[in-house]
Structure formats: structure tokens, C-alpha cells
Amino acid sequence: MMVISKVSVAVGLVLSLGMDAHPVFAETSNFKQRGPEVLEGQKALPVEAPQPVYKIDPAVKAFAADNPTLPLIVELNSPEYRAILKQAREQEAKAVEKVSQEIRALVREYEPKGSFATKDEELDAWSAAKGSQPKAITERMKQLNMEREEVALDIRSQFKDKAESILAPSQKKFAAMVESLGGEVTQFIDTNHSVAITMPADALKRLAKNPMVIAVSLDNPGEPELNNQTQSLGVGSFWNDGEDGGIWDVGILDSGVEETHSALNSHTFIENYAVNGTHGTGVACMYASTNNTYKGLAYGLDKILVDNAGSASTSMAGADWMVRTASDDPEVINYSWGNGSASTTTWGSMARFVDGIVHSKNLIWAKSAGNQGYGAGTTMTQPGENYNGMTVANMDDKNTVTRSDDVITGSSSRGPAYDGRKKPDIAAPGNQTYTCTTGNSYANLGGTSSAAPKVGAVSLLLRDSGHYYPISMKATMINTADSWDDANTQTTADDSQVTGKEWNRTYGWGYLDARHAEFHKDDYFIDTIAKTGNSGDYKLYVGQNYVGDKSTIVWERDVDYNNASTPTSYKNLSDINMRLYDEDSESLEDTDFSSKDNVHQVAATSSGRKVIKVYAWNSSQSERVALATEENFERAVAPSFNLVKSYTYAGLPGYYTVRVNITNLGSIKAHDITASISLPAGVSLISSSASTSVSDLDAGAGTSASWLVFKSPLGNLNNISYTATSYSYGEVFASTN
Numbered sequence: 001m002m003v004i005s006k007v008s009v010a011v012g013l014v015l016s017l018g019m020d021a022h023p024v025f026a027e028t029s030n031f032k033q034r035g036p037e038v039l040e041g042q043k044a045l046p047v048e049a050p051q052p053v054y055k056i057d058p059a060v061k062a063f064a065a066d067n068p069t070l071p072l073i074v075e076l077n078s079p080e081y082r083a084i085l086k087q088a089r090e091q092e093a094k095a096v097e098k099v100s101q102e103i104r105a106l107v108r109e110y111e112p113k114g115s116f117a118t119k120d121e122e123l124d125a126w127s128a129a130k131g132s133q134p135k136a137i138t139e140r141m142k143q144l145n146m147e148r149e150e151v152a153l154d155i156r157s158q159f160k161d162k163a164e165s166i167l168a169p170s171q172k173k174f175a176a177m178v179e180s181l182g183g184e185v186t187q188f189i190d191t192n193h194s195v196a197i198t199m200p201a202d203a204l205k206r207l208a209k210n211p212m213v214i215a216v217s218l219d220n221p222g223e224p225e226l227n228n229q230t231q232s233l234g235v236g237s238f239w240n241d242g243e244d245g246g247i248w249d250v251g252i253l254d255s256g257v258e259e260t261h262s263a264l265n266s267h268t269f270i271e272n273y274a275v276n277g278t279h280g281t282g283v284a285c286m287y288a289s290t291n292n293t294y295k296g297l298a299y300g301l302d303k304i305l306v307d308n309a310g311s312a313s314t315s316m317a318g319a320d321w322m323v324r325t326a327s328d329d330p331e332v333i334n335y336s337w338g339n340g341s342a343s344t345t346t347w348g349s350m351a352r353f354v355d356g357i358v359h360s361k362n363l364i365w366a367k368s369a370g371n372q373g374y375g376a377g378t379t380m381t382q383p384g385e386n387y388n389g390m391t392v393a394n395m396d397d398k399n400t401v402t403r404s405d406d407v408i409t410g411s412s413s414r415g416p417a418y419d420g421r422k423k424p425d426i427a428a429p430g431n432q433t434y435t436c437t438t439g440n441s442y443a444n445l446g447g448t449s450s451a452a453p454k455v456g457a458v459s460l461l462l463r464d465s466g467h468y469y470p471i472s473m474k475a476t477m478i479n480t481a482d483s484w485d486d487a488n489t490q491t492t493a494d495d496s497q498v499t500g501k502e503w504n505r506t507y508g509w510g511y512l513d514a515r516h517a518e519f520h521k522d523d524y525f526i527d528t529i530a531k532t533g534n535s536g537d538y539k540l541y542v543g544q545n546y547v548g549d550k551s552t553i554v555w556e557r558d559v560d561y562n563n564a565s566t567p568t569s570y571k572n573l574s575d576i577n578m579r580l581y582d583e584d585s586e587s588l589e590d591t592d593f594s595s596k597d598n599v600h601q602v603a604a605t606s607s608g609r610k611v612i613k614v615y616a617w618n619s620s621q622s623e624r625v626a627l628a629t630e631e632n633f634e635r636a637v638a639p640s641f642n643l644v645k646s647y648t649y650a651g652l653p654g655y656y657t658v659r660v661n662i663t664n665l666g667s668i669k670a671h672d673i674t675a676s677i678s679l680p681a682g683v684s685l686i687s688s689s690a691s692t693s694v695s696d697l698d699a700g701a702g703t704s705a706s707w708l709v710f711k712s713p714l715g716n717l718n719n720i721s722y723t724a725t726s727y728s729y730g731e732v733f734a735s736t737n
Contacts, residue, residue: 056208057217059344064201071186073219073313073349074174074195077212081166081193085360088159092362095155096148096468103144103466106137107522110241115632117546117607122519122631126237138242145464146247152362153329160324167193174212181206189316190324192356192559194349196313217349219312220340220382233429233454234515235297235461241518243464244300250287250456251305251322251330253315254280254337258438259304263289267301270326272318273308276438280306282445283336285436286453287460294434294442297457297514305330309337312350312382319353323361331463332364332456333357336449338381341372346419351383352570355559358388364470365389366456368448369424370413374490378415378505380424385417387557387573387598390474392455393508394430394448403482403513407492408506412448415505422597424508425474426481428454458514465521471554471626472524478599479552479628480517481510499548500603501590509552509601525627525635529576529616536622538615540729542583542668543633545604551612551633552601553578555625574619578602581729583609586671593617611636611668613729639670639697641724643737647717650708655686659706660722660737664697670726670733671696675705677722682715694724 064070110133112125167190174195175185183199196219199207207213238244255277259269263285284304289296305326307318315337323329339350354365369391370381384391394412398405409431415423430451437443459473467473486506487494495506503509530536541551559570573596580590580602589610592600595618604610614627642663647656658677664670676691686708694703711717725734 076193237518238461245298249303251333263291298460351386355388364459366452391424393427396431397429475554475628540636542636637667639666641735663702672727680719
């Protein structure tokens with residue numbers, strides 16, 4: 001008999017359906033990998049092979065040795081389904097882009113103008129501009145956001161039935177196979193095309209030999225990870241601009257929410273789990289409480305979706321219901337929950353699920369890092385090792401409105417991920433957050449459970465201001481966070497805020513600063529970087545930096561949402577690199593060459609105009625990237641040259657001075673410029689060399705080069721061609737006339 005229901009199991013497995021019986025890499029291609037990137041004087045690091053996703057995770061075999069029954073999650077493979085998801089994702093992005101740009105234009109009109117050397121100067125400028133945005137503009141932005149959501153929901157609805165018709169046959173076939181092995185299906189999770197099952201341990205080898213199976217992983221049990229913070233975070237700067245969560249929705253994947261609580265009952269609830277959970281109620285109020293004293297950071301949001309968190313399969317099914325079945329879908333899912341240690345897991349089944357749902361559904365997944373404290377290796381909980389979500393560490397704000405006395409909470413879990421990736425992403429205040437509890441009351445709720453909602457809520461405020469892509473929200477929050485140094489020790493006595501970039505296993509990329517994020521809410525770019533070796537495989541940006549100013553890029557690992565299942569269709573992470581140049585001297589001030597991370601950051605070591613280069617070092621596919629910067633950056637026009645040629649009689653028969661005037665048409669300075677001449681028949685060079693160096697050229701500036709030539713009666717000086725070539729910012733720019 002086959003039983004289909006939502007279940008919570010103690011421990012489980014994740015299976016993927018496919019053809020390969022060996023460790024599976026997401027995708028292969030005939031793309032030739034570049035070697036390691038290395039700067040002059042540095043030692044080359046080896047190119048790292050992508051981490052495999054094993055068909056049977058080693059932990060599964062260990063568990064099966066002592067347990068006669070195995071609860072599993074099964075990942076199903078479907079290239080057709082992948083194509084449908086990709087088509088829907090791109091169509092949605094194209095449809096909302098025009099509206100998003102209109103919102104950004106309204107935001108930009110009322111932003112402070114100028115460049116600011118410090119956060120204090122930015123705050124002064126913001127205070128001076130506060131209240132300048134008319135109410136009519138705020139209402140227009142809300143109307144445009146409603147249009148964005150309606151368009152997105154309509155496109156998702158169009159593709160839903162088509163996608164499900166593709167999944168059904170493989171699900172039915174697999175369910176029959178499981179039943180033949182003495183097992184049963186307990187849950188279909190269509191988001192990433194997985195299936196939860198239970199089966200006898202002695203059938204594991206037979207299951208693995210089935211040509212549909214790709215990978216098997218444990219479905220770990222889950223558990224929750226347990227005011228002045230609105231002021232210390234500075235969210236009031238968003239609220240003053242009418243950005244309070246607006247028309248957006250939050251998904252609370254937790255222990256249930258008391259929807260009748262007086263701080264929450266003005267919101268619309270969509271529930272698939274009606275339990276009034278203490279933990280879930282507290283988390284929900286951190287987003288949505290309308291109590292004037294204990295106000296949620298995104299208190300103006302519209303709907304609260306609620307489902308049960310538990311084992312990986314239970315939580316995945318809950319998130320799947322939110323994005324596929326509920327009458328509306330969330331823009332952020334909060335997961336203040338942990339499904340076992342990530343200390344031996346490179347990229348577990350639920351982390352792949354998180355990455356798939358973020359990539360395909362354009363939402364933020366806010367995940368608590370865990371409350372396991374300091375350890376020799378990672379102490380984070382699964383699925384904190386994800387690529388595309390945001391894993392959040394827990395700051396203790398000391399119950400003060402100032403940030404100067406804040407420091408990490410000792411129980412906050414540390415990174416990095418098991419394979420060395422830079423996780424957690426960011427830290428936020430979570431220690432002893434006073435929030436709602438059941439019985440229409442209030443109490444403290446601590447731990448990283450309370451830190452993750454702060455990041456999720458700020459993402460809704462950024463979405464209110466025109467952001468659409470999760471990568472731009474993530475990049476903005478990381479780039480505007482205060483950098484903190486943990487001195488690579490357990491004690492917090494030597495921790496301190498630092499200038500410039502810093503990632504460490506304690507604070508991630510830094511301490512969330514909503515006020516700073518609000519100031520820079522429109523200082524980001526969304527661009528597509530072509531695959532390596534193709535036109536468009538790099539982008540340049542230019543703007544003013546002061547010492548310590550940061551720039552951050554974020555992109556996603558390409559993972560297909562597979563409904564409530566673990567994704568089986570994913571690609572290796574594209575290797576996107578980042579460089580920061582001083583425009584005037586072309587000196588290279590900073591780089592980020594990590595091949596395993598999808599967040600990169602650089603910081604200025606001097607003040608002046610800087611050129612940021614973002615480029616595909618080793619990528620077999622194009623990638624959408626978000627770049628967050630300081631104010632007043634712009635996309636740079638690469639150097640190119642207008643060449644005007646002329647000649648004059650040199651005083652002797654047949655001798656002429658030929659000249660080319662060179663003007664830089666780009667918006668950034670051109671360096672290391674060579675002018676060269678190519679002569680037609682009947683014209684010979686008298687000067688010593690056909691190539692000559694000329695001065696560097698600022699944007700719009702000009703120079704010239706000249707040669708002495710001899711022209712025979714058959715020669716034509718108008719047929720001489722000239723080329724100007726600049727070797728700048730690691731690229732070659734050439735123009736010929």
C-alpha cells in the first residue's frame with residue numbers, strides 16, 4: 001500500500017533519480033578549463049575540482065548498518081522539467097524588469113546627491129534629505145510593486161500545470177519501484193522533484209542499482225535554533241521612506257504561528273499548519289508585529305504563510321507548498337531551524353533544495369547558522385552550507401541602541417562550510433530578542449533563530465525599494481555590513497570592527513546595518529557575464545572610492561527547483577573573479593579569485609576613482625551577477641579610439657610627415673597605449689619603428705603620433721591605416737582607421 005501524507009521522521013535519506021551509478025557531478029561539457037589565476041609574484045593555487053554529490057552518501061551506509069528501516073528523500077531527474085523552469089525564470093525576469101527600473105528611478109530622484117567618505121557623512125546627508133520623498137511617490141512605488149507581483153504570479157501560474165504534467169509519470173514509476181522493494185512513498189516534494197520514502201535497509205543496494213537513482217542522502221531530523229534592535233539596525237530609515245514590507249509576503253517555516261495574536265492579527269494568514277507554536281510565533285513577530293513598542297522590521301508586509309518545519313523532507317514539503325500550492329507565494333522564507341550538523345557535509349540534500357528554490361523562485365532563504373558555538377571546524381547546522389541562501393550568525397546587541405558595544409554571541413555557530421566555502425554570510429542581532437509568544441503575550445527569544453529574521457525582513461524592505469533579484473539584496477546587505485575581525489580566536493575580547501573587507505568564520509562578511517543598506521539601496525547593478533572566451537565575458541564599472549570602501553558581487557549556483565524534492569539538475573559553480581584598479585595609475589588594489597565561493601568582495605586601499613572589473617575566469621555558461629557598490633558608480637564604457645589621420649609635406653620631394661590624432665572615446669582612462677602604422681604599396685617607412693608608445697589618455701582626452709615616410713609616384717597616403725592599442729585593466733582595446 002502507498003501512503004501519501006506529510007510526515008516527520010527521525011532520520012531519513014535523500015535519493016536522486018537518474019542514470020549514473022557513480023559519484024555524480026552536476027553537468028559535464030566540452031568547455032576547456034583555464035588554469036589557476038595568479039598575480040605576478042604570487043604562487044599559483046591548484047584549480048579545485050568540483051565537489052561530487054555521491055550516489056550513496058557515506059553517512060547513509062553508516063546509518064543503515066544499525067537501523068533496519070530507512071526513511072528517505074528521493075530526487076528525480078528530468079531535463080524537460082529543467083527547461084520549463086529556466087523558461088519561466090527568464091520570462092518572469094524580463095516581464096518585471098521595466099517596472100523594477102521605474103521604481104529605481106523614483107528612488108534615485110530623492111536620494112542624497114554627492115560622494116561621501118564616511119558612514120557619518122552619509123547619515124548626515126540622509127538626515128538632510130529625510131522627508132523629501134512626497135507621499136504620492138511612495139504610493140506610486142507601492143502600486144508598481146503590486147504590478148510586479150501580479151505579473152510574476154501570472155507567469156508562475158502559466159508554467160505550473162505544464163511542469164506538473166512532466167513530473168507525474170516519473171513519480172508514479174518510482175513509487176511502484178519503491179513498493180516492489182517493500183517500501184512506501186510518504187511525500188512528493190515537487191519543488192526540486194524529490195520523493196520521501198521509507199524502505200528496508202537491506203534493499204538499499206537494489207535501490208542504488210536502479211537506473212533512475214542518482215544520489216542517496218540522510219533526511220536528518222530538525223529542531224528550532226533558539227527592544228532595541230530596530231534602532232541599532234537603523235530600519236527606521238526605510239520606514240521613513242514608506243518602505244515597511246509593503247505588499248510582500250513572508251513564509252514562516254517553523255513550529256506554527258498564533259495568528260490571533262494582537263500584534264499579528266491584522267495580517268492575512270495562509271496556513272498549512274495550524275498549531276500555535278511558541279517559536280514560530282516569536283519568529284513571525286520579528287517580521288510582522290504591528291505592536292508600537294515591539295514592532296517587526298517589516299511590519300507593513302501583507303501575508304504570512306505558515307507550514308511545519310521538522311525533518312528535511314517535512315521542511316522541504318512545507319516550503320514546496322508555499323511556492324507551488326498556496327494562494328500566494330512568499331518573497332522570503334525564514335528557516336530558524338537546523339537539520340543536523342554540517343560538519344561532514346559539503347553540500348547536503350536540503351542545501352541543494354534551498355539553492356534550487358532560491359534560484360528558480362527569486363526569493364530569499366534566511367537560515368540561522370546554529371547555536372553550537374565555537375569548534376575546531378564548522379559548527380553550523382544544515383542547510384547552512386547552501387550557496388544561494390543567507391546563513392546568519394547571532395550578534396549580542398547588549399540591549400542598547402548603539403552598535404559600538406555589540407559582539408558575537410558565544411553560542412553562535414562558526415563556519416566555514418565543510419569544503420571551506422565562506423559561510424556564514426552575515427551576522428545580525430539575535431540574542432534575547434523581545435518578541436511575541438503564544439497566549440497573546442511577549443517574551444525573549446534568543447539564538448540564531450532570532451538573527452535570521454532580521455536579514456529576511458531587511459530583504460523585504462529592499463524589495464520595497466525596487467530590488468527584484470535575491471542576488472542584489474544579498475550583495476547590498478553584505479556590502480553595507482560593518483566588517484568585523486574575530487582575530488581567529490574563540491574569545492570575543494579581541495574582536496573588533498575593522499575598515500575594509502573582512503570575512504571570517506564568526507561574523508561572516510560582517511554585521512548587518514539596515515541604515516547603511518537603505519542609504520545604498522539603489523547602488524547596485526544587475527548584469528550578465530558571458531561564458532569565458534566569449535564577447536561580454538567581463539564588465540567594467542567606475543566610481544569614487546575612499547579608503548576601505550567595499551564592492552561586492554553575488555551570483556547563484558545554477559540549481560533547478562525540483563518541487564518538494566532535492567534537486568538533481570545543477571551545474572558546477574561558475575568561477576567569476578573580481579579586481580579593483582585605481583583608474584589614474586592602473587595599480588591593482590585588490591582582488592578576489594576564490595573558485596569555490598559565489599560571493600566576492602574587494603576594498604579600496606586609497607582614495608580616488610576606481611575601476612571594478614567583474615569577469616568570467618572559468619565559466620562554461622553565462623551568469624547573472626549583482627554588484628553592490630558605493631554611491632555614484634556607473635557602468636564604464638571601455639576605452640576605444642577615434643583616429644583622425646593627416647599628412648604634411650616634409651620639405652623634400654616624396655617625403656611626408658604622416659600623423660594620427662587619437663582620442664579616447666571611453667569613460668575610463670586608457671593606459672599603455674601603442675600607436676602603429678600600416679603602409680600600402682608605394683609608401684615606405686623612414687622612421688625607425690612602425691609602432692610607438694603614446695601618453696595615457698583620460699576619458700575624452702587626445703594625443704597624436706607621427707612618422708616620416710617616403711611616397712613613390714604610385715603610392716597613396718590616404719591608404720595608410722593606423723591602429724591605437726591600449727593594454728588596460730587586463731584587457732586589450734584596439735581601434736583601427
